[in-house]
Amino acid sequence: xxxxxxxxxxxxxxxxxxxxxxxxxxxxxxxxxxxxxxxxxxxxxxxxxxxxxxxxxxxxxxxxxxxxxxxxxxxxxxxxxxxxxxxxxxxxxxxxxxxxxxxxxxxxxxxxxxxxxxxxxxxxxxxxxxxxxxxxxxxxxxxxxxxxxxxxxxxxxxxxxxxxxxxxxxxxxxxx
Amino acid sequence: xxxxxxxxxxxxxxxxxxxxxxxxxxxxxxxxxxxxxxxxxxxxxxxxxxxxxxxxxxxxxxxxxxxxxxxxxxxxxxxxxxxxxxxxxxxxxxxxxxxxxxxxxxxxxxxxxxxxxxxxxxxxxxxxxxxxxxxxxxxxxxxxxxxxxxxxxxxxxxxxxxxxxxxxxxxxxxxxxxxxxxxxxxxxxxxxxxxxxxxxxxxxxxxxxxxxxxxxxxxxxxxxxxxxxxxxxxxxxxxxxxxxxxxxxxxxxxxxxxxxxxxxxxxxxxxxxxxxxxxxxxxxxxxxxxxxxxxxxxxxxxxxxxxxxxxxxxxxxxxxxxxxxxxxxxxxxxxxxxxxxxxxxxxxxxxxxxxxxxxxxxxxxxxxxxxxxxxxxxxxxxxxxxxxxxxxxxxxxxxxxxxxxxxxxxxxxxxxxxxxxxxxxxxxxxxxxxxxxxxxxxxxxxxxxxxxxxxxxxxxxxxxxxxxxxxxxxxxxxxxxxxxxxxxxxxxxxxxxxxxxxxxxxxxxxxxxxxxxxxxxxxxxxxxxxxxxxxxxxxxxxxxxxxxxxxxxxxxxxxxxxxxxxxxxxxxxxxxxxxxxxxxxxxxxxxxxxxxxxxxxxxxxxxxxxxxxxxxxxxxxxxxxxxxxxxxxxxxxxxxxxxxxxxxxxxxxxxxxxxxxxxxxxxxxxxxxxxxxxxxxxxxxxxxxxxxxxxxxxxxxxxxxxxxxxxxxxxxxxxxxxxxxxxxxxxxxxxxxxxxxxxxxxxxxxxxxxxxxxxxxxxxxxxxxxxxxxxxxxxxxxxxxxxxxxxxxxxxxx
Numbered sequence: 001x002x003x004x005x006x007x008x009x010x011x012x013x014x015x016x017x018x019x020x021x022x023x024x025x026x027x028x029x030x031x032x033x034x035x036x037x038x039x040x041x042x043x044x045x046x047x048x049x050x051x052x053x054x055x056x057x058x059x060x061x062x063x064x065x066x067x068x069x070x071x072x073x074x075x076x077x078x079x080x081x082x083x084x085x086x087x088x089x090x091x092x093x094x095x096x097x098x099x100x101x102x103x104x105x106x107x108x109x110x111x112x113x114x115x116x117x118x119x120x121x122x123x124x125x126x127x128x129x130x131x132x133x134x135x136x137x138x139x140x141x142x143x144x145x146x147x148x149x150x151x152x153x154x155x156x157x158x159x160x161x162x163x164x165x166x167x168x169x170x171x172x173x174x175x176x
Numbered sequence: 177x178x179x180x181x182x183x184x185x186x187x188x189x190x191x192x193x194x195x196x197x198x199x200x201x202x203x204x205x206x207x208x209x210x211x212x213x214x215x216x217x218x219x220x221x222x223x224x225x226x227x228x229x230x231x232x233x234x235x236x237x238x239x240x241x242x243x244x245x246x247x248x249x250x251x252x253x254x255x256x257x258x259x260x261x262x263x264x265x266x267x268x269x270x271x272x273x274x275x276x277x278x279x280x281x282x283x284x285x286x287x288x289x290x291x292x293x294x295x296x297x298x299x300x301x302x303x304x305x306x307x308x309x310x311x312x313x314x315x316x317x318x319x320x321x322x323x324x325x326x327x328x329x330x331x332x333x334x335x336x337x338x339x340x341x342x343x344x345x346x347x348x349x350x351x352x353x354x355x356x357x358x359x360x361x362x363x364x365x366x367x368x369x370x371x372x373x374x375x376x377x378x379x380x381x382x383x384x385x386x387x388x389x390x391x392x393x394x395x396x397x398x399x400x401x402x403x404x405x406x407x408x409x410x411x412x413x414x415x416x417x418x419x420x421x422x423x424x425x426x427x428x429x430x431x432x433x434x435x436x437x438x439x440x441x442x443x444x445x446x447x448x449x450x451x452x453x454x455x456x457x458x459x460x461x462x463x464x465x466x467x468x469x470x471x472x473x474x475x476x477x478x479x480x481x482x483x484x485x486x487x488x489x490x491x492x493x494x495x496x497x498x499x500x501x502x503x504x505x506x507x508x509x510x511x512x513x514x515x516x517x518x519x520x521x522x523x524x525x526x527x528x529x530x531x532x533x534x535x536x537x538x539x540x541x542x543x544x545x546x547x548x549x550x551x552x553x554x555x556x557x558x559x560x561x562x563x564x565x566x567x568x569x570x571x572x573x574x575x576x577x578x579x580x581x582x583x584x585x586x587x588x589x590x591x592x593x594x595x596x597x598x599x600x601x602x603x604x605x606x607x608x609x610x611x612x613x614x615x616x617x618x619x620x621x622x623x624x625x626x627x628x629x630x631x632x633x634x635x636x637x638x639x640x641x642x643x644x645x646x647x648x649x650x651x652x653x654x655x656x657x658x659x660x661x662x663x664x665x666x667x668x669x670x671x672x673x674x675x676x677x678x679x680x681x682x683x684x685x686x687x688x689x690x691x692x693x694x695x696x697x698x699x700x701x702x703x704x705x706x707x708x709x710x711x712x713x714x715x716x717x718x719x720x721x722x723x724x725x726x727x728x729x730x731x732x733x734x735x736x737x738x739x740x741x742x743x744x745x746x747x748x749x750x751x752x753x754x755x756x757x758x759x760x761x762x763x764x765x766x767x768x769x770x771x772x773x774x775x776x777x778x779x780x781x782x783x784x785x786x787x788x789x790x791x792x793x794x795x796x797x798x799x800x801x802x803x804x805x806x807x808x809x810x811x812x813x814x815x816x817x818x819x820x821x822x823x824x825x826x827x828x829x830x831x832x833x834x835x836x837x838x839x840x841x842x843x844x845x846x847x848x849x850x851x852x853x854x855x856x857x858x859x860x861x862x863x864x865x866x867x868x869x870x871x872x873x874x875x876x877x878x879x880x881x882x883x884x885x886x887x888x889x890x891x892x893x894x895x896x897x898x899x900x901x902x903x904x905x906x907x908x909x910x911x912x913x914x915x916x917x918x919x920x921x922x923x924x925x926x927x928x929x930x931x932x933x934x935x936x937x938x939x940x941x942x943x944x945x946x947x948x949x950x951x952x953x954x955x956x957x958x959x960x961x962x963x964x965x966x967x968x969x970x971x972x973x974x
Contacts, residue, residue, distance in 0.1 A: 035213015
């Protein structure tokens with residue numbers, strides 16, 4: 001057993017853990033922070049992505065003991081008291097989630113991108129989310145959401161630069 | 177009547193205040209918990225005293241189990257229980273029925289029949305200890321020759337996989353046929369043109385982001401079993417557990433909490449669920465089983481694996497006369513196909529597609545191999561993925577043979593709108609369709625003629641570009657109980673609606689969302705009928721103690737069956753509300769006019785009561801009309817009279833790098849027609865997801881085996897699913913041709929894109945490669961396979 005002290009979503013935890021315990025399991029099973037799910041066993045899917053001292057990490061590939069002395073932020077720590085961040089709101093408004101299982105990791109990865117690159121192109125968003133798999137959405141609405149969070153609520157066209165968002169276009173409906 | 181609309185590359189505008197009181201774009205009610213990490217999936221559950229279960233799996237595809245020594249595992253200080261097949265056999269639980277009237281080993285007793293098969297399980301104090309203990313179990317195997325290539329499985333002398341079945345001397349599962357063989361042969365004899373092509377739909381896997389798992393909690397005091405599990409069909413599972421375990425049904429509660437994607441993977445009952453139940457029964461504690469990704473890929477329900485010979489007969493002018501096919505189906509070691517029992521090949525009979533034919537015939541043989549069971553999964557609508565792939569590939573082969581434009585060939589042969597309801601030559605009655613406008617809209621969004629011009633220019637420059645088309649008719653909403661059941665359970669679905677005194681409501685469904693947005697759309701269906709805002713309607717699903725019986729969500733059946741039930745139960749409540757309103761307004765019911773949310777006396781617009789007023793009266797003080805009971809609620813069990821048949825036109829544009837043979841899907845246009853659209857935003861999301869499945873299957877995904885039966889695709893390092901980089905911005909449009917028999921005219925749509933997109937992509941790649949003399953290449957069209965095809969050596973996938 002190894003003694004660790006780790007700050008998770010603003011709360012300091014001290015625990016004795018086995019050195020082999022994965023951070024993902026520490027968060028989920030020990031701290032009850034189940035908002036960070038696990039989707040694979042080869043570090044491929046990114047569902048378990050968290051913020052570890054300011055950088056994203058796949059928490060299934062970090063030992064809890066390696067997080068000793070670190071600050072971890074999970075999706076559950078992004079907004080207090082039932083509120084939500086612009087990114088979380090954008091995921092909702094752009095229908096960027098369905099089953100919701102990849103969503104926490106997706107949001108954490110997108111947050112990291114916007115921190116480094118507040119005005120990404122659609123291509124840069126896709127590039128940044130390459131480590132996060134989604135089986136439901138086909139990604140397009142996730143790209144829309146990240147661009148919307150970057151460029152304001154109306155959301156730009158995918159493929160265009162965030163910020164110069166065109167207005168809404170009316171749906172052309174023809175009855176035949 | 178058909179409504180046509182294009183949204184093309186348009187990004188739908190988000191109106192935050194838009195809250196439709198009924199059908200329309202509405203943001204999802206389930207999102208707030210998911211974006212905050214407050215969903216509740218199976219592995220999130222933690223119960224007092226909960227133990228963890230891990231399963232020991234076979235390293236061999238085919239081997240006799242000589243002995244299983246659990247001594248060391250039992251001595252592990254954190255282990256509470258170790259169970260072998262022999263122990264289960266003593267309790268009569270070593271085998272369980274599959275959804276196809278076969279049996280499947282829960283834990284191997286005599287021998288193992290696929291790599292990854294369950295051999296023993298451990299229950300321990302934590303998940304790490306349970307895994308440790310697996311290493312301490314010593315199993316002695318005697319390896320046997322495996323049967324891997326389905327084409328040799330029926331050869332004389334092939335090893336017999338299912339020697340557990342009495343008198344079984346070969347690997348034959350079933351023969352099945354549909355259509356008229358003689359009539360089809362006759363048409364083929366007199367046809368000008370006959371094209372034949374071997375087409376393989378390789379084995380793939382739904383691979384939902386959340387794997388399968390369960391928490392079983394048997395309470396010995398009240399004799400009740402609660403099972404939280406990743407199931408798409410909680411009620412059907414409960415009944416099967418009751419039959420298998422001998423527990424009375426009212427003492428079993430199955431709860432399907434939030435599910436991290438299903439895609440058909442979570443329809444069958446897996447040995448892990450049964451092991452968790454046994455573990456809880458024997459330890460008296462809650463027991464959690466959560467498989468890892470490798471276990472999910474190698475042991476749970478695969479999809480496809482059809483080897484098809486497609487044949488098409490036509491006139492020289494391009495009138496398609498008949499389609500004929502012969503199929504060899506690989507079902508793995510146990511026949512676990514999740515399909516209505518009278519449909520062992522699912523709905524493959526719709527392989528006649530969207531075309532008006534003179535004859536059609538299919539003959540199929542299904543065989544056992546030493547692979548995991550499954551077959552029906554991954555948004556296949558019961559084998560329609562295979563059917564549509566076959567017909568849309570073979571029609572393209574015909575177009576190539578006739579040197580005819582593939583869109584033109586399809587348009588010429590479409591079933592015409594006035595022919596609906598249309599009975600196909602294999603007996604399916606398509607409810608409605610207006611195919612030409614859908615195809616035209618897809619062409620228009622794509623700029624089809626300009627694309628062909630661009631292609632010609634690029635070809636002249638030596639660039640490799642392809643354009644692929646597919647047009648499909650789906651068959652979803654199983655199904656009429658007169659001929660559709662799962663192990664004797666009719667495929668009807670229940671719905672209960674209860675309006676509270678203050679006019680808020682709860683609607684309880686028998687279907688189970690896995691991300692498709694039922695909590696939102698079912699509230700919208702009820703809102704449309706009753707005028708209660710969807711925000712005021714709570715949708716309850718997935719808990720067999722709380723919801724009416726029904727068969728669950730798969731085969732895009734929720735909207736066709738349960739959606740119909742929700743509309744009808746709301747109308748039943750409205751009928752009662754009308755009676756109560758007549759008492760409140762002191763007029764006869766005939767004098768009342770319904771306008772969404774209220775009854776008004778005809779000719780007196782001021783004499784009106786809202787549904788909320790009526791709800792309060794129904795529960796409150798004051799007399800109700802004679803014969804009317806208090807309360808405002810109703811229930812229904814909807815038996816659909818037919819399936820719904822949504823359709824779609826897809827166009828795909830690919831570029832192929834001449835140096836690396838990498839295929840890039842540059843554009844993809846999808847026009848879907850699912851009749852009445854409950855929530856366009858959610859439909860679009862369903863389509864995007866399904867199109868991405870199509871890119872996965874067409875270009876990347878395959879569950880492969882080596883000759884010893886080792887699964888070569890047991891991780892996400894080997895089983896590649898699309899990332900954000902492999903898919904383009906999808907371009908969608910829609911037409912609206914309502915289902916005439918559905919209460920709100922809605923058809924299913926969830927699987928349409930998965931069904932319709934692979935042939936469009938493959939057709940595009942083959943179109944791109946046509947200058948290389950290629951008429952067909954099998955999926956997945958990975959760079960190495962396309963490279964071979966470009967050199968005139970298209971490889972079979974297996």
